[in-house]
Amino acid sequence: MTNIFQTQKKFPMTQAALREVIKKFPTPFHIYDEKIIRDNFRKLREAFDWAPEFIEHFAVKATPNPYIVEVLSKDGAGTDCSSIAELFISEAAGVIGEKIMLTSNDTPAEEFRKALSLGAIINLDDITHINYLERNARLPEIISFRYNPADIMNDGNDIIGRPAEAKYGLTREQIFEAYKICLDKGIKRFGLHTMIASNERKASTFIYTARIMFELAAKIKNELGIKFEFVNLGGGLGIPYHPDELPVDLKMVGEGIKELFHEILVPSGLGDVRLAMESGRAITGSAGWLVSTVLHKKNTYKNYVGLDSCMSDLMRPALYNAYHHITVLGKEEAPCDEIYDVTGSLCENNDKFAIDRRLPKIEVGDVVIIHDTGAHGHAMGFNYNGKLRSAELLIRESGEVELIRRAETLDDYFATLNFPNARLHLRH
Numbered sequence: 075m076t077n078i079f080q081t082q083k084k085f086p087m088t089q090a091a092l093r094e095v096i097k098k099f100p101t102p103f104h105i106y107d108e109k110i111i112r113d114n115f116r117k118l119r120e121a122f123d124w125a126p127e128f129i130e131h132f133a134v135k136a137t138p139n140p141y142i143v144e145v146l147s148k149d150g151a152g153t154d155c156s157s158i159a160e161l162f163i164s165e166a167a168g169v170i171g172e173k174i175m176l177t178s179n180d181t182p183a184e185e186f187r188k189a190l191s192l193g194a195i196i197n198l199d200d201i202t203h204i205n206y207l208e209r210n211a212r213l214p215e216i217i218s219f220r221y222n223p224a225d226i227m228n229d230g231n232d233i234i235g236r237p238a239e240a241k242y243g244l245t246r247e248q249i250f251e252a253y254k255i256c257l258d259k260g261i262k263r264f265g266l267h268t269m270i271a272s273n274e275r276k277a278s279t280f281i282y283t284a285r286i287m288f289e290l291a292a293k294i295k296n297e298l299g300i301k302f303e304f305v306n307l308g309g310g311l312g313i314p315y316h317p318d319e320l321p322v323d324l325k326m327v328g329e330g331i332k333e334l335f336h337e338i339l340v341p342s343g344l345g346d347v348r349l350a351m352e353s354g355r356a357i358t359g360s361a362g363w364l365v366s367t368v369l370h371k372k373n374t375y376k377n378y379v380g381l382d383s384c385m386s387d388l389m390r391p392a393l394y395n396a397y398h399h400i401t402v403l404g405k406e407e408a409p410c411d412e413i414y415d416v417t418g419s420l421c422e423n424n425d426k427f428a429i430d431r432r433l434p435k436i437e438v439g440d441v442v443i444i445h446d447t448g449a450h451g452h453a454m455g456f457n458y459n460g461k462l463r464s465a466e467l468l469i470r471e472s473g474e475v476e477l478i479r480r481a482e483t484l485d486d487y488f489a490t491l492n493f494p495n496a497r498l499h500l501r502h
């Protein structure tokens with residue numbers, strides 16, 4: 075009955091060290107590891123070290139904290155922003171100019187204006203945005219478009235994605251037209267972008283995406299004479315959330331794309347194109363943990379373990395039925411001979427971090443570690459039921475633990491209200 079996987083996912087601190095941290099910063103909190111973030115970034119970069127130039131525009135939405143963006147920017151990463159707040163985070167972390175790529179959709183004018191003022195690369199999501207941008211801001215010096223390849227098949231003709239059902243990007247017809255319009259308007263510098271996959275761990279998907287994009291870049295060059303400065307293959311690199319899963323073979327991704335680069339781009343006179351990606355999850359996903367304390371145990375028709383965190387700190391299990399590995403501090407080697415639903419406190423039955431999970435016997439007060447919460451974890455949190463979002467901590471490479479965002483307070487929650495007695499909590 076033991077779950078052999080229990081110990082297969084590591085936490086980067088000893089039990090004693092984490093207990094010290096908890097004394098200083100009460101649970102719940104997300105804690106990130108600087109070294110792992112930098113290692114993940116380095117591995118991605120190494121897969122493309124053959125390319126004339128490679129830039130990773132870190133997807134800020136994955137972990138929208140300027141401390142994290144700053145760590146990456148020091149190693150050379152840019153940012154991928156999709157809101158005005160993310161543009162400000164990028165700016166605060168010192169990432170400006172063409173190191174920023176604005177890949178948004180349904181974009182408000184002020185966001186375009188902010189991006190232009192930072193000198194960011196603007197990546198348009200629709201053909202009508204050319205006029206919108208020109209009318210509400212101005213046309214930039216360099217422009218890029220997001221391509222939606224509709225239903226894409228791999229070589230075996232299986233559908234690997236249904237972008238046709240997605241709201242993003244331009245159709246094949248529109249993308250030729252869009253670049254033509256921009257040429258006619260006098261724009262001289264161009265890039266090309268797509269984002270197809272999400273949490274995908276098959277190397278072949280990324281290699282196939284590159285083929286589609288390289289062929290498209292070559293064809294547009296042929297027809298319109300545009301010499302692209304960059305091709306951005308998007309993000310979507312997956313991580314093994316379950317201990318049974320394998321990580322993406324980044325070396326294979328890099329090698330496969332290198333072959334296509336030489337087969338398609340070089341003969342088309344595009345041999346100096348800069349390759350770009352905008353990964354979020356692959357950089358910070360495995361570098362974060364949600365640390366919680368068990369508040370209650372409840373036995374009814376099932377066995378429940380109730381934590382001091384909830385969906386406001388991690389929505390992925392409820393939203394996507396996503397698996398997040400769970401370990402119990404100090405019980406890493408204990409047999410997993412109990413079965414629990416691990417819940418939060420929302421009045422929503424899907425507020426569960428795990429359902430029917432095999433875990434060691436848990437007591438009230440135990441510290442529970444939820445793994446791989448570094449990307450799209452804290453970031454997605456919301457305040458439904460008046461629940462407050464947790465703090466964020468960063469383990470520096472020196473071993474020092476830094477508070478990089480405090481937990482929300484009731485004051486934050488009531489800050490947008492001007493109802494006279496909405497701040498009664500302050501009298502206590």
Ligand SMILES: *Cc1c(COP(=O)(O)O)cnc(C)c1O
Nearest residue numbers: 133177309310311352353354355
């Ligand atoms: C969300 C998103 C990303 C990052 O996705 P990951 O799965 O975290 O790699 C990159 N680009 C765009 C446009 C996105 O919306």
